[in-house]
Amino acid sequence: xxxxxxxxxxxxxxxxxxxxxxxxxxxxxxxxxxxxxxxxxxxxxxxxxxxxxxxxxxxxxxxxxxxxxxxxxxxxxxxxxxxxxxxxxxxxxxxxxxxxxxxxxxxxxxxxxxxxxxxxxxxxxxxxxxxxxxxxxxxxxxxxxxxxxxxxxxxxxxxxxxxxxxxxxxxxxxxxxxxxxxxxxxxxxxxxxxxxxxxxxxxxxxxxxxxxxxxxxxxxxxxxxxxxxxxxxxxxxxxxxxxxxxxxxxxxxxxxxxxxxxxxxxxx
Amino acid sequence: xxxxxxxxxxxxxxxxxxxxxxxxxxxxxxxxxxxxxxxxxxxxxxxxxxxxxxxxxxxxxxxxxxxxxxxxxxxxxxxxxxxxxxxxxxxxxxxxxxxxxxxxxxxxxxxxxxxxxxxxxxxxxxxxxxxxxxxxxxxxxxxxxxxxxxxxxxxxxxxxxxxxxxxxxxxxxxxxxxxxxxxxxxxxxxxxxxxxxxxxxxxxxxxxxxxxxxxxxxxxxxxxxxxxxxxxxxxxxxxxxxxxxxxxxxxxxxxxxxxxxxx
Numbered sequence: 104x105x106x107x108x109x110x111x112x113x114x115x116x117x118x119x120x121x122x123x124x125x126x127x128x129x130x131x132x133x134x135x136x137x138x139x140x141x142x143x144x145x146x147x148x149x150x151x152x153x154x155x156x157x158x159x160x161x162x163x164x165x166x167x168x169x170x171x172x173x174x175x176x177x178x179x180x181x182x183x184x185x186x187x188x189x190x191x192x193x194x195x196x197x198x199x200x201x202x203x204x205x206x207x208x209x210x211x212x213x214x215x216x217x218x219x220x221x222x223x224x225x226x227x228x229x230x231x232x233x234x235x236x237x238x239x240x241x242x243x244x245x246x247x248x249x250x251x252x253x254x255x256x257x258x259x260x261x262x263x264x265x266x267x268x269x270x271x272x273x274x275x276x277x278x279x280x281x282x283x284x285x286x287x288x289x290x291x292x293x294x295x296x297x298x299x300x301x302x303x304x305x306x307x308x309x310x311x312x313x314x315x316x317x318x319x320x321x322x323x324x325x326x327x328x329x330x331x332x333x334x335x336x337x338x339x340x341x342x343x344x345x346x347x348x349x350x351x352x353x354x355x356x357x358x359x360x361x362x363x364x365x366x367x368x369x370x371x
Numbered sequence: 372x373x374x375x376x377x378x379x380x381x382x383x384x385x386x387x388x389x390x391x392x393x394x395x396x397x398x399x400x401x402x403x404x405x406x407x408x409x410x411x412x413x414x415x416x417x418x419x420x421x422x423x424x425x426x427x428x429x430x431x432x433x434x435x436x437x438x439x440x441x442x443x444x445x446x447x448x449x450x451x452x453x454x455x456x457x458x459x460x461x462x463x464x465x466x467x468x469x470x471x472x473x474x475x476x477x478x479x480x481x482x483x484x485x486x487x488x489x490x491x492x493x494x495x496x497x498x499x500x501x502x503x504x505x506x507x508x509x510x511x512x513x514x515x516x517x518x519x520x521x522x523x524x525x526x527x528x529x530x531x532x533x534x535x536x537x538x539x540x541x542x543x544x545x546x547x548x549x550x551x552x553x554x555x556x557x558x559x560x561x562x563x564x565x566x567x568x569x570x571x572x573x574x575x576x577x578x579x580x581x582x583x584x585x586x587x588x589x590x591x592x593x594x595x596x597x598x599x600x601x602x603x604x605x606x607x608x609x610x611x612x613x614x615x616x617x618x619x620x621x622x623x624x625x626x627x628x629x630x631x632x633x634x
Binding site for chain 2: 116117123126265
């Protein structure tokens with residue numbers, strides 16, 4: 104993790120302004136990562152894009168060597184379908200800066216288990232910026248910190264929050280008129296439609312429609328409380344459905360449901 | 372507008388217009404939102420070239436005076452043009468920062484530069500590649516208050532956003548004026564008139580002093596430039612006045628403008 108960082112708004116503005124000249128050039132994605140790194144130092148950078156309902160496209164990455172195999176492995180092999188970044192990109196129209204705890208719908212303790220499945224084993228904190236492009240496309244920039252670093256501080260969030268409009272407009276200006284161009288076809292998920300179908304149909308053979316809805320939410324990380332809010336039912340009722348889901352799928356926890364889903368994806 | 376995040380939000384909108392038709396209009400919108408109650412004029416020059424009017428929000432009446440006076444040659448003496456040519460200053464400043472003389476006399480000079488009653492003026496200078504420069508003037512109308520420190524702060528904080536957007540937009544683009552009248556066919560002739568003004572009657576030292584007083588320098592600042600005492604400068608200055616049949620700095624300027632028109 105880079106040690107130096109900017110601490111005042113004036114320097115932050117200067118740093119982000121130097122990104123403007125890269126708009127429309129092939130170096131833009133890397134320059135974007137450099138800019139984020141200078142604003143809030145971190146260990147892992149990832150810029151992803153997706154069309155509405157589409158697979159994530161990796162636009163650039165600079166991640167640790169421990170994280171990389173799991174990104175190109177489990178994540179692009181379908182785990183992205185449940186990841187909070189991808190879900191926020193697809194299920195909401197949120198635009199701006201958020202930490203994992205802001206976009207993760209469940210208990211943060213659960214997120215640790217989830218991270219294990221996404222392969223981000225050593226990740227302790229992750230900062231996201233979502234940028235909405237034209238034609239229902241979205242970009243999300245992920246800046247992650249590993250175990251040996253510290254979580255993001257409020258002062259860091261405030262600082263990046265100040266220059267968020269500059270990053271947003273620069274990213275829009277670059278990608279609005281440009282297709283997402285991965286360097287390598289490996290960087291997109293070719294089985295996306297199959298993944299989507301597996302997710303939509305997961306457990307549908309044995310679950311009632313209501314249980315199926317609950318199952319979809321718990322796959323996405325929702326706690327009982329937040330799933331209940333989504334479905335407009337009481338947490339107690341949610342827990343009843345949830346226990347039936349566990350029983351019918353022969354599992355004993357939310358994390359196990361998730362494992363089950365990942366197994367289904369891999370077996371196909 | 373003094374709130375930094377508000378200013379950033381406003382200036383960021385300019386980024387969306389880089390390389391797009393309507394950039395100048397967006398630039399003027401951003402400038403007047405950041406610094407309200409101003410009339411923006413965007414000018415550009417190549418190295419040693421004439422100014423090109425890229426866009427402005429002056430009234431029709433002001434535009435006529437601007438074309439006649441400023442574009443009629445007075446730009447050669449204007450602090451904006453002079454700063455773009457004689458220095459490599461980049462950033463935001465007020466008229467009083469770049470006007471070399473007593474700022475009280477700048478009002479009289481304004482009458483000659485652009486024939487407007489502008490009460491105060493703020494500038495941003497942007498250096499492009501290949502010795503090209505853009506300078507933006509934000510003029511306060513006659514009865515409006517002068518700029519305050521908070522005004523210059525509001526523009527200074529987002530100066531890098533505006534600078535880099537402008538550089539991205541114009542670095543690989545020709546300067547095109549919407550108004551062909553605003554192009555300067557006589558620039559070389561004007562430069563020649565300025566360089567040789569009074570040289571038929573003035574000594575070499577007097578001609579140097581005359582060049583500085585045409586640019587608005589006070590005795591003090593001209594003396595500093597020439598590395599002589601203000602008293603000595605005043606002696607030269609009086610000789611210049613008398614040889615040119617003028618009784619003040621402003622009259623010397625008026626003489627110069629008259630020579631330009633006849634040239």
